[in-house]
Amino acid sequence: MRKVFIIALNDLHLYFQDRSNWFFVTVMPIIFVLIIGVVFRGSGGGPAVIPIDVLDQDGSPASAALVEALLTANPTVIVCPYAATGQPDAPDCELAEGQTLTEALAAERLTAGTVYATLTIPAGYSTALEAGEPVELVFRADPALSAPGIARQTIAAVVTRLGGATVAARLSAQAAADLNIIDEDNRGAFYAARYAEAEAAWGPPAPITVTVETAQAEPQDQTGAASFSGFAQSSAGMAAMYAMINVLGLAAVLIQERQDGTLPRLMVTPISRSQILGGKILRGYLLGLLQFAILLAVGALLGVNFGRNIPAVIVVVLAYVFTISAMAIALAALARTPEQASGLGMLATMTLAPLGGAWWPLEIVPQFMQVLGHLSPIAWCMDAFNTILYDGGGIPEVIGPVLVLLAVGAAFFALGVRRFRYE
């Protein structure tokens, strides 16, 4: 095993001795992460649907008005259980026949992942509002997810608007009442009083505030990217693409070494062929991991939230890099010259990357292209990343794509190891 590492490290040393390779592993992919991330910032992957529960404990006209405002505020935020059924892409969050939303049920639905967040309108909401006392709404969500952020912003916007309206209504009601008792002499005093009241009413604290509470949610299987972050797409996508380019470069190196006689020379040293090939594959593997480490770190710096799912990210990366390392061996077995290997490797990457959703999310391409795209290992890698980033998926949720990647890798590995010619 030590000799396998010696070979891999010697190869990496040779690789990074070439300054231009640093460029291909760091500068260039980072530039693309930035460009593609900015291009896709804020654009959604299909209809983004964020179901939330609103638990109305007040049951007043004022609380009903708040629900009404939320229903129409943002089409992507679905307010359960009030949402009209039959709404396009409405998620399955209606209550069962005869069921009413209680605090316990709401908590259960949040944990189960039926909804992304729960907003509680406390009893006494309308009374406090009319009295001009501050009111607190309670918003509970899993902070590891980005989707609830959208819901919270929507609620904040609605609440600000309602709050403003409430204050205005209260002030004018008071003004109307006051009209009867105003005489010409008191006019100046009246204005001064109204001005002071208005200022006090608008000043902090705002009449309605939203308190955020945290809750742990089960991973969700809701489709549709809730909060589509451009940098999440671009850091994962470019990592998958550049890892493929750089790892497939191994094929040309292997063929070159066979031509230069260093591969035959390795074979007369007292180590087995599998150790030699193992060292070469390890070189590819480590380079692939390095590429992911760099670009995912860049993604994290740009605000991509890998949340609590780092282990799932690691599992996906390990599986995907295995697949592309195996592809490199298969390419080395099929190509005859180093030039051919480089050309085919570049061609493969430049086909598989856009096809598999490395450049843009597959959700925006037609259905048949989505199906076709899954011929590319990158599509399975990106599926897994989307599951982790947008749906809060953990290892159990990415097992499917990971198994596909491992199976594809194993097939390439078997082909490559069997067909590769050492002499």
Next chain:
Amino acid sequence: MAPIIQTRDLKKQYNPPDGPLAVRDVDLVIETGEVYSLLGPNGAGKTTTISMLSGLLQPSGGEAIIAGYNIATDPIKAKQVIGVIPQEIALYPRLTGRQNLRFFGQLYGLSGRALESAIDEVLEFIDLRDRADEKVEKYSGGMKRRVNIGVGLLHRPRIVFMDEPTVGIDPQSRRRILDAVLELKQRYGMTVLYTTHYMEEAQELSDRVGIIDHGVIIAEGTTGQLIQMIGELDQIILRVDNQQVPPAMLEQFGNVEGVTSVNQQDGELTVRARRGRKALPDLITIANNAGVHISSVRVQEPDLEAVFLHLTGRALRE
């Protein structure tokens, strides 16, 4: 004591079933401490034989035992005692000489101080101390060759395979390499299997020589034994360039006293005779009478070249 290298019916056919039979039924027996040369023209099967002995190529038949280990069934152990110096330079050009030595040394299981002192010793041996930390791509051809040799010696192998190490280099570097081979034998007691198509090298270096042609060892022994085998004949080489030589003249050559054979190849007549210098005046007279102009004359005492010519009817070098 058992021979350190022994092969039985070693065969290699490339791309069977129709590919060329590069090596046929080679039986080698080489004793510890011997320098053994495989002498043969291009394409004779020298590299193929060495590749099979070093575990690089799978033989199509037969077996090879190296220091008691069967190379087919016990390759790792066999490879540990062999140092291979390939015909073509096989180094990482972007690494320095020292880095190349270190990398391959590690693969032979050397590490730490043992590795560093082995590297220093080898650098001394190949006389490359002062340039060791430059990249190989900056070396001259001769320096590359020397590093190429050094890599094969790092782990102090008991057996060294050297495949035509002097091809394409200047006479000075060549001299150094030949001296190195003798030093490996005399100072380190190594067994050397050396291949070449230069008969002078084989003659100078070897305890024994195997002459290989078309994959077959056609003769084997000390230089003296091989020359004796062809009857210690002198060779008279007459340069006639591209003149027409009448068959009658060749017949008359054959009748001169002491002459045993006459050969014509590449504008040269090679006459083998028991006492060449005595036959020479008669040969020149006959040629003059036949109207064939002789532009130069050489008389060669018997050597391995003559042996090869005698055995194959062809010159070793074309």
